[in-house]
Amino acid sequence: MKIVVAVKRVIDANVKVRVKADGTGVEMANVKMAMNPFCEIAVEEALRIKEAGGADEVVIVSAGPQGATETIRTALAMGADRGVHVLTDAVLEPLAVAKLLKAVIDKEQPGLVILGKQAIDDDCNQTGQMLAALLGWAQATFASKIEIAGDSATVTREIDGGLEKVAVKLPAVVTTDLRLNEPRYASLPNIMKAKKKPIEAMAPDALGVDIAPRLTVLKVEEPPKRSAGVKVETAAELVAKLHDAGVI
Amino acid sequence: MDFTLPEELRILREQLRRFVDAEIIPHERETLEDSGDELKPEWRARLVKGAKDLGIWMMEVPEEHGGAGLNLVGRAVVWQELARTIGLPSRGETITGPSVRHILYNLEGELREKYLLPVLRGEKKACFAQTEPDAGSDPGGMRTTAVLDGDHYVINGTKRFISGAGRSHFMQLMAATDRAKGSRGGISCFLVDMDTPGVKLGARYQTMMGDAPWEIILDNVRVPAKNMIGEEGGGFKLGQKWLGTGRVKHGARALGVAERCLEMATSYAKQRATFGKPLAERQGIQWMLADIYIELEAARLLVFQAASKLDAGEDARTDAYICKYFADEMAFRAADACMQIHGGIGLTTDLPIEKFWRQQRSYRITEGASEVMKHVIARHVLKTY
Numbered sequence: 277m278k279i280v281v282a283v284k285r286v287i288d289a290n291v292k293v294r295v296k297a298d299g300t301g302v303e304m305a306n307v308k309m310a311m312n313p314f315c316e317i318a319v320e321e322a323l324r325i326k327e328a329g330g331a332d333e334v335v336i337v338s339a340g341p342q343g344a345t346e347t348i349r350t351a352l353a354m355g356a357d358r359g360v361h362v363l364t365d366a367v368l369e370p371l372a373v374a375k376l377l378k379a380v381i382d383k384e385q386p387g388l389v390i391l392g393k394q395a396i397d398d399d400c401n402q403t404g405q406m407l408a409a410l411l412g413w414a415q416a417t418f419a420s421k422i423e424i425a426g427d428s429a430t431v432t433r434e435i436d437g438g439l440e441k442v443a444v445k446l447p448a449v450v451t452t453d454l455r456l457n458e459p460r461y462a463s464l465p466n467i468m469k470a471k472k473k474p475i476e477a478m479a480p481d482a483l484g485v486d487i488a489p490r491l492t493v494l495k496v497e498e499p500p501k502r503s504a505g506v507k508v509e510t511a512a513e514l515v516a517k518l519h520d521a522g523v524i
Numbered sequence: 525m526d527f528t529l530p531e532e533l534r535i536l537r538e539q540l541r542r543f544v545d546a547e548i549i550p551h552e553r554e555t556l557e558d559s560g561d562e563l564k565p566e567w568r569a570r571l572v573k574g575a576k577d578l579g580i581w582m583m584e585v586p587e588e589h590g591g592a593g594l595n596l597v598g599r600a601v602v603w604q605e606l607a608r609t610i611g612l613p614s615r616g617e618t619i620t621g622p623s624v625r626h627i628l629y630n631l632e633g634e635l636r637e638k639y640l641l642p643v644l645r646g647e648k649k650a651c652f653a654q655t656e657p658d659a660g661s662d663p664g665g666m667r668t669t670a671v672l673d674g675d676h677y678v679i680n681g682t683k684r685f686i687s688g689a690g691r692s693h694f695m696q697l698m699a700a701t702d703r704a705k706g707s708r709g710g711i712s713c714f715l716v717d718m719d720t721p722g723v724k725l726g727a728r729y730q731t732m733m734g735d736a737p738w739e740i741i742l743d744n745v746r747v748p749a750k751n752m753i754g755e756e757g758g759g760f761k762l763g764q765k766w767l768g769t770g771r772v773k774h775g776a777r778a779l780g781v782a783e784r785c786l787e788m789a790t791s792y793a794k795q796r797a798t799f800g801k802p803l804a805e806r807q808g809i810q811w812m813l814a815d816i817y818i819e820l821e822a823a824r825l826l827v828f829q830a831a832s833k834l835d836a837g838e839d840a841r842t843d844a845y846i847c848k849y850f851a852d853e854m855a856f857r858a859a860d861a862c863m864q865i866h867g868g869i870g871l872t873t874d875l876p877i878e879k880f881w882r883q884q885r886s887y888r889i890t891e892g893a894s895e896v897m898k899h900v901i902a903r904h905v906l907k908t909y
């Protein structure tokens with residue numbers, strides 16, 4: 277079985293994101309970038325399935341500007357086999373990404389596609405679901421455990437109030453939650469080996485996909501600043517304060 | 525001219541940063557023995573496993589000896605990232621494999637079996653004994669003598685400030701075979717087992733960094749003549765090839781220290797308010813932050829320039845001196861400013877700043893004091909201009 281993993285390059289989780297002065301987006305110039313943490317988990321899971329004998333190839337796909345090759349290369353250094361880079365500087369909405377991924381998947385014919393449940397930049401949480409719909413495949417989102425057996429997978433999902441187990445027929449689309457695994461470090465020898473692994477670059481046009489935005493962003497602004505809280509000494513004082521505030 | 529790190533080193537740096545942030549920094553006050561110059565066994569095991577997962581174990585050891593053989597630019601990236609925490613010993617053995625005295629790679633035959641291989645396997649440790657009570661910056665003036673007697677040398681003298689002597693199996697000892705010639709062909713290099721009759725550990729000096737180097741007394745110590753490495757009087761020449769490496773290491777470490785200090789100072793300045801305004805809005809504080817950043821970026825260029833020159837096999841001795849001088853002084857100023865910005869809390873052992881400050885203070889003296897670096901750089905300037 278082949279596994280396709282989609283990865284996104286995002287602003288590093290440790291960087292404080294700033295909104296551009298003109299409100300058109302966030303500041304991206306000279307900002308440290310890294311692989312979306314949920315995507316790292318997706319790569320790790322695919323590698324574990326492969327190492328356990330459940331897959332024979334892991335292919336990494338990313339859509340985005342030139343810098344995304346470094347993110348693909350990082351996944352290859354973790355142990356994936358090859359990469360596909362849909363090279364574009366355009367703003368990509370989840371639907372456009374899902375269509376691009378579908379076009380790549382139509383060619384690759386994997387048995388399983390793993391994505392992060394969302395990217396920590398725009399937090400859309402849509403691409404995996406849209407992709408499954410476009411492919412007409414089963415989907416299992418927010419996975420905290422994946423077990424493959426024959427031509428089906430049992431996925432434990434994190435849902436409000438607990439865990440849910442679903443069985444899906446392969447091929448299927450799975451999106452990862454935080455507790456699925458702890459991604460490995462890419463080791464120095466594997467980083468060196470990854471230099472020689474192939475990354476195929478292609479333009480969205482070559483895949484016949486229209487990536488034009490369907491949404492108009494009106495304005496991006498910072499969340500309102502929280503005002504400072506107060507410390508209370510005792511539970512009784514807390515209750516009194518809540519009472520005064522008319523909350524209880 | 526390309527000033528960016530190659531992609532593979534950017535990826536490596538990312539991985540190291542994640543490792544240090546997640547696995548060392550949260551525990552950085554717990555990992556070292558009280559003496560401060562050694563990891564506790566349980567932490568050694570845990571962090572060495574991390575280093576092996578990262579593939580930086582034995583990174584300094586050449587490939588033909590089973591190591592990773594990482595070039596100096598690559599090692600500088602690793603040193604820089606590992607220095608962002610006080611959780612690893614700053615002198616002596618860290619988590620990138622046994623510390624192999626470079627000179628051992630020159631050994632052949634029986635000596636190679638006896639000294640190099642056990643060190644590579646982690647079975648034997650070595651120390652470097654050069655400094656004496658009356659010869660530190662100027663080792664050419666050393667008084668320890670080695671006199672040939674048949675097929676042995678007889679060695680007499682006292683060495684001082686020798687790191688790790690108490691846990692070493694042998695030492696790389698520098699001794700005068702011709703005191704009149706001094707550093708111009710009078711110093712020879714010997715491998716001496718610590719259990720040789722006449723070798724005695726003397727006083728142990730407790731330093732403010734935690735490191736506690738030893739005094740070694742040599743009283744009629746008989747060493748087989750074949751344990752002399754290189755030619756008689758060629759002791760300093762042998763080391764030349766590796767000296768640059770040590771100085772670049774100092775520089776790279778300093779980058780990590782300064783970077784962490786800058787991260788901490790900036791973050792604290794933004795959140796700490798006095799007289800109704802965050803510190804970060806005061807120009808006096810902003811200039812301190814700007815100064816750290818300017819000097820850090822300048823030092824980074826010096827370190828990676830020296831490293832890539834040495835990788836290319838160029839003579840980069842002066843670059844390496846500049847590197848050690850500028851980066852070590854720079855990181856001390858960074859730690860000092862970071863401490864000042866933190867006020868009283870910066871002096872406490874709740875934060876790593878005071879430890880960085882003590883370490884960096886010591887590097888302005890050891891392994892070539894700053895003035896000695898300048899002394900050599902000045903010689904170069906006077907010769908060149």
Ligand SMILES: Cc1cc2nc3c(=O)[nH]c(=O)nc-3n(C[C@H](O)[C@H](O)[C@H](O)COP(=O)(O)OP(=O)(O)OC[C@H]3O[C@@H](n4cnc5c(N)ncnc54)[C@H](O)[C@@H]3O)c2cc1C
Nearest residue numbers: 652653654655660661685686687735737890891893895899
């Ligand atoms: C923790 C620690 C570990 C050490 N480990 C080792 C070890 O493992 N092996 C080893 O051999 N040594 C070791 N040393 C010794 C160390 O390298 C020396 O302390 C250092 O080289 C300085 O020598 P010194 O202390 O004799 O100072 P001196 O040579 O007496 O110099 C004193 C000061 O004079 C100034 N100075 C010196 N020369 C000049 C000049 N030409 N122009 C202007 N100013 C000058 C400098 O400011 C210098 O700090 C260690 C020291 C310490 C503290």
